[in-house]
Amino acid sequence: MIAGVDLAGWRELAATVRRASWEAQATISVSADGPQITVRPMLLGPSRVARPFTVAGDPVALLLSALAADxxxxxxxxxxxxxxxxxxxxxxxxxxxxxxxxxxxxxxGLVTPARLAAAADHVRRYSVILRTLAESSPVRLLLVTPDGSQPVHLAEPPPASLSSGSPSPGSSSVRFAGSSSVDAGGEVHAVWRQGARSTVTAADRSIVIDRPKQLFGTDRGPSPEECLLAALAAEIRIHTGGEVHVSARQDLRGGLGFDGAPVGLRDILVQCLDPQAAIPAPGPVLELLRQPTDVSIEIENRRTPDAP
Known part of the structure; x- marks a missing residue:
């Protein structure tokens, strides 16, 4: 193990999923019925992995935290x-x-420019959060109301001419109360020291982002993927109230470099249970997911063993 990275473990996982692709299928989810977003157990192949974490904060800051840590x-x-x-x-x-x-x-650390360039290319190809943002990700939004009306679906960005108002039962798209909003300004700072774990600070909040032990983390905090879903849940619930559940699927083979396997999250589903207000204009997190987002990567090296 080097710098907390279990290379042997990753090689063993790659060999396992090469033999049985269903072992690489993961389902992650979060839920929110207040300011705190609860991370739900992860389904990893045939296993159910406990994730005893809660997340809170500004939605854009949570999204940036996920991107920085991943x-x-x-x-x-x-x-x-x-x-x-x-x-x-x-x-x-x-x-x-x-x-x-x-x-x-x-x-x-002592890292050559050539290795840094290779690492930057690796990130652009295999970072789950970056690929989720760089490729437009269809998001399905279900509004579940107590009157028994059919859920409504949002799979693509709505046309500019979409009028405001409440969705009718069985309609094929959500009618937003306002126009799209993609003002996503913000900044976070993070420190990585080993393995999959980073400590991220945004404004006056800090969060440890990690991976479960089954994915060679130390289980100290939610994963980047869980933080991304938490960002979306927080944004939706700010406007709708009620209870919000967000889930997505991940094919671990993508990050392992298997040809044809998707790297980013897919099948993103938002369920709003008994929403208390009309669906607002799409917020920045939803819009950044639904359209290709340009993510720039810059890597520098101070060439010191462990500078503060």
């Missing part, structure tokens, strides 16, 4: 596979005028 962990995997020894990574995740986001990583 980018750092992916860089660490790439560098250790190349035989480098990163000792610390300082990360700044930022969002400007949508659809544009970026991550700047400052790697401490």
């Amino acid at each position: 980018t750092a962990a992916t860089v660490a995997i790439s560098l250790t596979r190349q035989g480098a020894l990163p000792t610390k990574i300082n990360i700044r995740g930022y969002a400007g005028p949508a659809p544009k986001m970026g991550v700047h990583l400052d790697v401490a």
Whole structure:
């Protein structure tokens, strides 16, 4: 194990899912009925993995936290596979005028420019959060009301001419109360020291982002994918009230480099139970997911063993 990255474990997982692809299928989910978003148990192949975590915060900050932590962990995997020894990574995740986001990583340790360039390419290809944002991700939105009306669906960005108002039972799209909003400005700072774990700070909040032990983390906090879903749940619930559930599927083979396997999250589903208000204009998190988002990656190296 190098820098907390279990390369042997990842190789063993790749061999396992090559033999049985169903072992690579994961379902992740979160729920919110208040300011705190609860991470639900993860389904990983045939196993149910406990995830005893809650998340809170600004939706865009949560999305940036997911991007920063996932980018750092992916860089660490790439560098250790190349035989480098990163000792610390300082990360700044930022969002400007949508659809544009970026991550700047400052790697401490003796790492050559060629290895940094290879790590940047690896991130662009295999970071789950980056690929979810870079490829437009259809989001299905179900409004479940107590009067028994049929759920309504939102699979594509609504046309500009979509009028406001409440959806009718059985309608094929959500009618938003206002126009689209993609003002996604924000910034987070994070520190990676080993494995899949980063500590991310946004404003006055800090969160540890990690992966379950089954995916070679240390189980100290929610995963980047769970934080992304929490960002979407928080954004939707701010406006609708009620109870919000968000789930998605992930094919682990994508991040392992299997040809033809998707890297990003798919089948993103939002369920609003007994919404208390009309569906608002799409917020920045929803819009960044539903349209291709330009994510820039910059990696530098201070060439010091462990600078503060």
